[in-house]
Amino acid sequence: MDDIAALMRREKILNRARNTISAIYMVGIPVMFLAVCIFAGDPNDLAEFSINLAALEGLNGTAVGRTTVSPAFNLTVRVENPCLQPWCFNGGEVLVSYAGVALAWGPVPALCVRRSAAAELTVLPWGRDVGLSEDLRQRLLSEWPMGTAQVLVEMKIFHPINWMHSSKLSYIGTSLYNFKFMLGDGIARGKE
Numbered sequence: 001m002d003d004i005a006a007l008m009r010r011e012k013i014l015n016r017a018r019n020t021i022s023a024i025y026m027v028g029i030p031v032m033f034l035a036v037c038i039f040a041g042d043p044n045d046l047a048e049f050s051i052n053l054a055a056l057e058g059l060n061g062t063a064v065g066r067t068t069v070s071p072a073f074n075l076t077v078r079v080e081n082p083c084l085q086p087w088c089f090n091g092g093e094v095l096v097s098y099a100g101v102a103l104a105w106g107p108v109p110a111l112c113v114r115r116s117a118a119a120e121l122t123v124l125p126w127g128r129d130v131g132l133s134e135d136l137r138q139r140l141l142s143e144w145p146m147g148t149a150q151v152l153v154e155m156k157i158f159h160p161i162n163w164m165h166s167s168k169l170s171y172i173g174t175s176l177y178n179f180k181f182m183l184g185d186g187i188a189r190g191k192e
């Protein structure tokens with residue numbers, strides 16, 4: 001009899017301990033996450049950028065021997081903000097290049113992303129009368145159908161001044177995001 005009572009008591013204590021542990025998990029994880037963004041914190045680093053090529057025109061002239069092109073890219077930029085506070089940037093600049101030759105460039109609009117949310121914007125870099133060497137034109141034409149014509153997208157984002165973190169340079173400066181994609185596949189992701 002005593003043994004059973006002791007067993008039940010032990011069981012009760014064990015259960016209470018389990019409940020406490022799960023309560024710590026449930027409260028602790030969001031609090032830790034919040035702490036990461038606010039204290040260790042640089043939402044400028046934690047925000048995730050990805051881009052997608054929605055449309056491209058102006059490079060088809062290379063197929064009929066033209067070495068002067070006026071390319072225009074339509075890029076969809078997706079920004080994910082994992083932090084429990086809104087995050088904004090003051091716009092930026094984008095440069096699209098192939099084999100080290102700048103093809104198109106232009107502004108990135110300003111954006112605010114709600115807490116724990118994602119937002120998208122359209123970026124439309126373009127170039128006028130960009131000269132390609134005959135070698136580069138031929139390289140582009142041979143790589144494109146094979147899906148190996150790699151384009152580099154360099155995007156610079158301007159951060160607003162954030163006094164709370166003004167000792168951190170990244171808060172009053174810029175962030176650079178690089179993306180690569182192959183012409184033809186239209187997909188580009190990640191930060192490098």
Ligand SMILES: *[C@@H]1O[C@H](CO)[C@@H](O)[C@H](O)[C@H]1NC(C)=O
Pocket residue numbers: 057058060061064
């Ligand atoms: C390139 O494509 C555009 C639209 O898709 C078209 O208007 C133009 O004639 C094409 N140019 C050449 C040289 O094929």
Ligand SMILES: *[C@@H]1O[C@H](CO)[C@@H](O)[C@H](O)[C@H]1NC(C)=O
Pocket residue numbers: 054055074075122124
């Ligand atoms: C860019 O692509 C998006 C998505 O396909 C489209 O909605 C938008 O109209 C395009 N913008 C321009 C200027 O072509």
